[in-house]
Amino acid sequence: MRLLKLFISSIGILFSAFVSVGYLLTNRMMFIKKKDPSTIYEREILLNEEQRNWYERVPKKDIQIDSKHGYTIHATVIQTINAPRYVVFSHGVTETRLSSIQFAMLFEQFGYNAIIYDQRRHGNSGGKTTSFGYYEKVDLQAVVQYVKHWKGPDVEIGVHGVSMGAATAILYGGTYEHHPLSFIVADCPFSSFSKQITHIAQGDTSPYWTERAVQLANLFIHWRDGYTLSEVSPIRVVDKVDVPILFIHTLEDTFILPEMSEDLYEAAKEPKQLVLLPKGKHALGYRKNREAYRNAIADFLQHVKKD
Structure with a gap:
């Protein structure tokens, strides 16, 4: 029973992390910081x-x-x-x-x-x-x-x-x-746009993680905003x-x-x-x-x- 609880807890933590990263990535896209209009x-x-x-x-x-x-x-x-x-x-x-x-x-x-x-x-x-x-x-x-x-x-x-x-x-x-x-x-x-965000991310992440981040962003952008990056x-x-x-x-x-x-x-x-x-x-x-x-x-x- 303890192992089962530990397993379920681990799954919950991983899922929460998955959702958090997905939201973070797509927030930066959907709500990109704009220049001050006065500037x-x-x-x-x-x-x-x-x-x-x-x-x-x-x-x-x-x-x-x-x-x-x-x-x-x-x-x-x-x-x-x-x-x-x-x-x-x-x-x-x-x-x-x-x-x-x-x-x-x-x-x-x-x-x-x-x-x-x-x-x-x-x-x-x-x-x-x-x-x-x-x-x-x-x-x-x-x-x-x-x-x-x-x-x-x-x-x-x-x-x-x-x-x-x-x-x-x-x-x-x-x-x-x-x-x-x-x-x-x-x-x-x-x-x-997929290649563009990959290019931007290349500066601080490896190509492996960049590709995974793009895939995750694609999943969440479709869920949250109704389109895929390929579109x-x-x-x-x-x-x-x-x-x-x-x-x-x-x-x-x-x-x-x-x-x-x-x-x-x-x-x-x-x-x-x-x-x-x-x-x-x-x-x-x-x-x-x-x-x-x-x-x-x-x-x-x-x-x-x-x-």
Whole structure:
């Protein structure tokens, strides 16, 4: 009887440890710590005179879009061009729509208006968890459909995404048939979220335990948030994207490795372009290579822009 009690107690302890580790791993994913919005505002507006002056002078309107998941997506329409051409900007994890201002300014030079929006659980948008593209792609669909319904069948819509936002753009383009997009620009996307979290964990755990941790996280993320890590894999759907894609990555990016963009490029259908920039850590490609980044966008749009 004593051995049986000891056995049951041991099983209980192991199960409790299993659940605790599973919750810890998935909490770090689902409720990833975000940047302070005031820090982003200071970086993008207060301390950036060029962006501040531009953002203050352009006609803009804050809008609210209903998510299919039951919350509100907060967005801003920036209307500077008298033409039915729009780019929807999908920002990275921990950021807000303000980090997209730099790209809205860039695309204005090529005749595009902008829709910047807050991803779920970021900025002013609702949503309880971050899913790194799984649920975010549904919100991106809602934003794109808003533009389509607002401006009609002749509107040209592109998507520019950074990091998680780039993965979201690919997942959207490769998941939904008959979408109205004309192009996608994917700046430093991950190819597979499982591989990405494994890469991050490599710094302080062995490959053996990293693999086990990913398997455990996959089990708990499915139980807690309704999807599996394999469903957050742009590499699995990029070949279904039927519009031109420009992949941009910096060679100095050690957070999401440039090899991930190279893999996505190889798997994507034509027409496609890949630009590897020499300078800049993660998500800093434009800030550190402004002329080269602009030239890459100009060359890409030359082949996709409607008259």
